[in-house]
Each structure stands twice: as structure tokens, then as C-alpha cells.
Amino acid sequence: MIGVFDSGLGGLSVLAAIARDLPRADLVYLADTAHVPYGNKPEEFIRGRVLAIGRHLVETQGCTLLVVACNTATAAAVNELRLQHPGIAVVGVEPGVKPAARSSASRRIAVLATEATARSERLARLIREHAAQIHVDVVPCPGWATRVETLHLDGPEFLEELRSTVAPLLAQQVDRLVLGCTHYSFLVPQLLPLLDGRAELVDVAAAVARQVLRLRGHAAADAGSGRLTLLATARPERLQAALPALGLSWLARRAHGAAQQAAV
Numbered sequence: 040m041i042g043v044f045d046s047g048l049g050g051l052s053v054l055a056a057i058a059r060d061l062p063r064a065d066l067v068y069l070a071d072t073a074h075v076p077y078g079n080k081p082e083e084f085i086r087g088r089v090l091a092i093g094r095h096l097v098e099t100q101g102c103t104l105l106v107v108a109c110n111t112a113t114a115a116a117v118n119e120l121r122l123q124h125p126g127i128a129v130v131g132v133e134p135g136v137k138p139a140a141r142s143s144a145s146r147r148i149a150v151l152a153t154e155a156t157a158r159s160e161r162l163a164r165l166i167r168e169h170a171a172q173i174h175v176d177v178v179p180c181p182g183w184a185t186r187v188e189t190l191h192l193d194g195p196e197f198l199e200e201l202r203s204t205v206a207p208l209l210a211q212q213v214d215r216l217v218l219g220c221t222h223y224s225f226l227v228p229q230l231l232p233l234l235d236g237r238a239e240l241v242d243v244a245a246a247v248a249r250q251v252l253r254l255r256g257h258a259a260a261d262a263g264s265g266r267l268t269l270l271a272t273a274r275p276e277r278l279q280a281a282l283p284a285l286g287l288s289w290l291a292r293r294a295h296g297a298a299q300q301a302a303v
């Protein structure tokens with residue numbers, strides 16, 4: 040059983056990439072909707088949630104591989120989660136600084152992220168290690184994850200906020216915008232038209248799915264009945280309803296019964 044979790048809906052972008060690659064894998068997705076968003080919360084709080092959810096997925100769901108489908112949670116607690124479960128493979132999600140730095144022609148990239156990820160030591164280290172020779176703008180985007188969470192993606196004020204975030208970056212010749220929060224994958228339809236072909240979005244969901252395959256081997260990772268269990272710490276019916284709204288009806292069809300409330 041592979042357990043995938045996030046503060047809310049964002050990790051569904053990672054889950055979708057894994058489910059696409061592994062049609063027969065048994066998957067469980069947990070959305071910590073009682074505590075979303077993580078991005079404006081203290082690191083210690085996020086760490087507590089990550090460890091509690093990890094324990095729940097291993098002990099009550101029988102997960103043998105955990106995917107932290109959240110940049111904010113990975114930055115805050117992926118090391119502690121690994122220490123807590125030495126026998127379990129743990130895959131984290133980090134902003135795609137490395138592929139963006141490698142492919143940028145202008146040598147200017149930007150990372151769009153939650154406030155917590157933007158100020159994290161883990162992101163600072165990622166930039167030192169993979170993008171020390173180029174210019175990197177780290178742009179905190181408060182409220183964007185909540186927009187996705189509430190499925191209010193097309194309001195004119197929000198579109199204007201997206202435009203006024205992206206336009207100055209393009210004016211500075213930034214040619215790679217890293218989606219440093221899994222929720223932002225669901226903003227691609229809104230962001231792409233603003234780029235006018237002058238920059239590319241960098242998303243790591245597919246790379247995370249490949250990492251799951253590398254760790255397990257395709258045969259082992261894909262052995263199962265292709266069942267998806269959906270869990271949420273609050274209002275599971277909203278998680279269920281969000282799947283078709285986010286273009287993931289095919290994933291909803293894989294779900295085994297209705298989303299359930301998880302007591303974590």
C-alpha cells in the first residue's frame with residue numbers, strides 16, 4: 040500500500056501522476072483538511088502533523104511507502120518522518136530548482152511557494168546546491184493554496200494577483216517558474232496564458248512518480264488491485280467532490296467507496 044498525503048487537495052497532482060504510472064497499485068490518499076493550509080503555520084506544528092499522519096498511514100492503513108506530496112511538509116519534517124519509520128521508504132517533494140536551473144537559458148528562475156517553504160532552510164540549501172551560479176527569485180504566494188482548496192480559481196481579482204506576481208518576473212527575463220507547492224499544479228490553466236511563451240512552468244509531480252517506481256521497482260509497486268482509498272481529517276465529502284472539479288474524474292472512478300473521515 041502506498042500512502043500519499045498533503046494538507047489538502049494539492050497532493051492530488053502527485054497522486055494522479057503515481058496512479059497514471061501504476062494502474063494496479065493500491066493507494067491511499069490523506070488530505071489534512073482540518074489543518075489546511077500548512078504554508079502559514081509554524082514549522083513545529085507542521086512537523087507534528089506530518090509525524091501523526093505518517094504513523095496513521097503506516098499503523099492503520101498498512102502503508103509500506105509514504106509520499107509526502109507537499110513541499111511545505113517535506114521542508115518541515117521529511118527527515119524526522121524517515122527517522123520515525125526506518126523500515127519504510129519515504130519520498131518527499133521538493134521544488135524543481137535543479138531542472139529549472141539546468142534548462143534556463145536566461146539563467147534567471149523563480150520559485151513560487153508557500154510562506155513556510157519560501158523561508159525554509161531546505162529550500163535555501165536546494166538553491167545553494169543546484170542554482171548557486173544563477174539568479175533565483177523566491178516568491179511566497181500567500182493564499183494561493185487556499186484558492187485551490189476552495190476551488191475558486193477564476194475570479195478576476197485572483198487572476199489579477201497571478202498576473203501581478205508573474206509580470207515582474209517575466210520583465211526580469213525569468214524563463215523558468217518553479218511550482219514549489221503541489222496545489223499550484225492546479226493553477227497551470229490560469230498561469231500558462233500569462234507567460235506568453237516567455238517562460239516555462241516546472242512541476243515535479245511526474246518526477247516524484249518516477250522516484251516511487253525507482254524505489255520499488257515497477258512490478259512490486261504495481262502489484263495490487265488498483266484500489267484508491269480517500270481519507271480527509273475534515274469534510275471528506277469535499278475531497279470526493281473536488282476530484283471531478285479538478286479534472287480527475289478518472290481517478291475518482293478508481294476510488295473504493297466514498298471518502299472517509301480520518302481521526303488523526
Ligand code: DGL
Binds near residue numbers: 075077079112221
Ligand atoms: N501543497 C502544499 C505544498 O506543496 C501545502 C500548501 C499549504 O497547505 O499551504 O507546499
